[in-house]
C-alpha cells in the first residue's frame with residue numbers, strides 16, 4: 267500500500283518546524299541556541315524532541331525498531347494526529363465499530379471529519395459484513411479497540427486480519443489493555459502489513475496514567491508523518507526520565523497485572539452471585555462490564571457510599587450496564603459489600 271496516497275496533500279508537502287534541538291543535538295559545553303535559561307533548575311533545558319533514549323527502551327521491550335515508534339502525550343495525541351494527517355476535513359471518513367472508546371469520534375468531530383458508526387455484534391465482536399459495507403473510497407481510517415472498551419473482550423483475530431487485508435486505508439488497533447490478556451496482539455504483524463497501526467499506552471498496566479505517555483507503532487513512513495506534525499517538544503523531560511526509569515521494572519508491572527487479573531476473575535465470580543446482577547461480560551482487560559437491575563439508581567447509590575463506577579447504560583448494546591474498574595482487594599470487597607446491601 268502506498269502511504270503517500272493516503273496522506274492529506276498539505277501534510278505531504280509540509281515543511282516541518284525545525285527546533286533548536288533538531289538542528290543541533292550533539293555534544294557541546296555551552297548551549298546558547300534555544301533561548302533557555304542557563305541556570306540549572308532541573309528542567310531548564312528543552313527535552314529531546316525524538317525521545318531517543320526512551321524509544322530505545324521501548325524498542326527493546328516491544329521488539330520493534332525505534333523508527334517504528336511514535337510517542338504521544340497519551341494515546342489521545344496519537345489518535346488526534348492520525349486523524350489530522352490522513353483525513354481531509356469535510357471530505358474523508360472514519361469507520362468506528364460501536365460501542366467503543368469515545369475519543370476516536372470526539373477527535374474526528376473536532377477535526378470536522380465524518381464518522382461512520384457500525385454496530386459490533388451483541389457479544390461485542392466485529393460484524394464483518396456491516397463493517398466492510400461501511401467502508402467507502404473516502405474512508406481513510408478504521409478504528410478497532412482490542413480488548414475493547416467498554417466491553418472488555420478481545421476482538422476475533424481472524425476477523426481483524428480480514429479487515430486489514432481487505433481495507434485500502436489504515437487499520438488502527440488500540441491495544442491499551444493488551445497487557446491484561448495472554449494474547450500477543452498485533453505487534454508481531456507490524457512488518458507484514460503497511461496499513462497496520464497499533465496504539466498502546468503506559469496509562470493502564472504500567473500504572474502511569476498521570477504521566478501521559480502513549481505509544482504508536484507502525485511502518486516507518488507513517489511514523490515519520492506523525493513526527494513531522496507533532497508539537498516539537500510533546501513529551502516533557504520529566505515524563506521521559508520517569509518513563510525510562512519505570513520501564514526497567516517490568517517484573518513489578520507483571521506482578522501488579524497478575525494481581526489485577528486474579529482480582530478481576532474473583533470479582534466477576536462474586537458479582538454474578540448477587541441477585542441484582544444479570545450478566546458479567548467476559549473480560550480481557552482491567553475492568554468488568556456488568557448488566558445490573560436499575561443501573562442508573564445503582565450508580566447513584568454507590569456514589570452516595572463513596573464509590574464511583576462508570577455508568578454506560580445509555581451506550582449502544584450496553585443497556586443497564588455499569589463498567590467497573592478492578593481495584594485493590596479491599597476496594598473490591600467494599601464494592602461487593604455495598605452492592606449486596608442495596
Ligand SMILES: *Cc1c(COP(=O)(O)O)cnc(C)c1O
Nearest residue numbers: 340341342367415442467469480
Ligand atoms: C484508557 C484508554 C486509552 C489510554 O489513553 P491515554 O491517552 O494513553 O491515557 C486509550 N485507548 C483506550 C481504549 C482506553 O480505554
